[in-house]
Amino acid sequence: MCTLKVKLPQKEYSIIIEREILGSIGRKIKKIYRNKKIAIITDSNVEELYGKSIMNSLNEEGFETKIIVIEPGEESKSLDTASNIYKELLDFEITRGDMIIAFGGGVVGDLAGFVASTLLRGIPFIQIPSTLLAQIDSSVGGKVAVNLPEGKNLIGSFYHPEVVFIDPELLKTLDKRFLYDGMAEVIKYGCIRDKRLFDKLMKFKDEEELFSNMEEIIQSCCAIKRDIVERDEKDTGERMLLNFGHTIGHAIEKHFGYKKYTHGEAVAIGMYNITKKSEEIGITDKGTVKHIEEIITKYSLPYIMPETNRDEIIKAIGIDKKNKGDSLNIVLLHRIGESFIKKINRKDVDKYII
Incomplete structure (x- = not known):
């Protein structure tokens, strides 16, 4: 307990x-x-x-x-x-x-x-x-x-x-698909704040070992969220870090009518693709996106961006409640375990997101 x-x-x-x-x-x-x-x-x-x-x-x-x-x-x-x-x-x-x-x-x-x-x-x-x-x-x-x-x-x-x-x-x-749906958010916590958790997830041999460590996993994630929420209850600053992968993820969910992808699946796609972009432009350490691809694949989650109507995805991102005025707040990684919030202009969506 x-x-x-x-x-x-x-x-x-x-x-x-x-x-x-x-x-x-x-x-x-x-x-x-x-x-x-x-x-x-x-x-x-x-x-x-x-x-x-x-x-x-x-x-x-x-x-x-x-x-x-x-x-x-x-x-x-x-x-x-x-x-x-x-x-x-x-x-x-x-x-x-x-x-x-x-x-x-x-x-x-x-x-x-x-x-x-x-x-x-x-x-x-x-x-x-x-x-x-x-x-x-x-x-x-x-x-x-x-x-x-x-x-x-x-x-x-x-x-x-x-x-x-x-x-x-x-x-x-829990249906296996929804177990792995939740693992996407566990992976998110490892990416934004806890490299030790990320590495531990990579080392589990099978589902039995995952379940034997589940209480510790839940405690680690809840503690990270608790600490962030205590410092930024109303989501005006640090709490936005919890949205890593969600800018793209929410847009994908909406594009497919919340039927093709679970929330975690969409977030997994979002984490991979936004990191792929940030690594390409030199913001994120080389090799980071490869680690994300490996862990996403290990937990049976998708990472390839599906074929979509690009304009609709951009529109969905623009409506996101976290955006203010002409700018968007996006969450990027320096490396696994270290994240930051970057404010970008809407016209730069191509450069940073899709």
């Missing part, structure tokens, strides 16, 4: 990493929550695997529960889905003194957090991430949002959970 503390000016909360924590989740929550009513927001895949387990654990502690199930996938991260959840929560007669649990991957966490942040001007919520990507990245840091047809996460807020419960055992039922 490991506990990390997130300390922000307006809020403190814990990230608790513990194998098989789901079985005792009712007792854990009872220590921090005194009311009775809890709404669980999850998707149909997670509900089928773990719905009874979490409900039994909560009901054994006397909680009054309601489970709200959405369809899995990025298409559910919408205002329409949020509106349906609002109705179900209000039918449950939820109040600002009650609790919401986001139980699922990144889509569920972002959507449920957005609903919690906006309904009744804010209802406390807990994150129980079920995918690797959510456990090491999206459940920590307080970013909650829904998508618009124009792009990802364009409507959202900063709203932190009361606690994050991470159970690495949940990853054993």
Whole structure:
């Protein structure tokens, strides 16, 4: 078991990493929550695997529960889905003194957090991430949002959970594609801040060795994100480093309607291609992109830029919520483990990005 503390000016909360924590989740929550009513927001895949387990654990502690199930996938991260959840929560007669649990991957966490942040001007919520990507990245840091047809996460807020419960055992039922989807974000952390983590990932012999080290991997990634978020909660400076590979990645996701590539797959393509460009123009140490290609390939992720409508990709990059005025903020590497933010003019997209 490991506990990390997130300390922000307006809020403190814990990230608790513990194998098989789901079985005792009712007792854990009872220590921090005194009311009775809890709404669980999850998707149909997670509900089928773990719905009874979490409900039994909560009901054994006397909680009054309601489970709200959405369809899995990025298409559910919408205002329409949020509106349906609002109705179900209000039918449950939820109040600002009650609790919401986001139980699922990144889509569920972002959507449920957005609903919690906006309904009744804010209802406390807990994150129980079920995918690797959510456990090491999206459940920590307080970013909650829904998508618009124009792009990802364009409507959202900063709203932190009361606690994050991470159970690495949940990853054993994860489809292999989505396990490696999360590994793209693990690789990202190694690239931007932790060469030791990057090198360790390269040395694992097989999936069994990867899983035996999973708690340490999750802890390393969460600690990096925690440290960055504590220094830059609202994403105006250092926190942008966490977007390495995402400028291209989000544009690819949108271009293919969020259907052809997972988030991690798109980010892997983004990390490789932006580093290829920065190495070609002498910003990044020679050989860096080769290391990225090797680790991306090791974890069954794509790296070749797909055939796309170039103008649409550039337009999608321009709409990205992190861009301001005539400039774009992009994340580049000096070398593995050392990253920096570079502000470029929009007209220089060709030079640095695609």
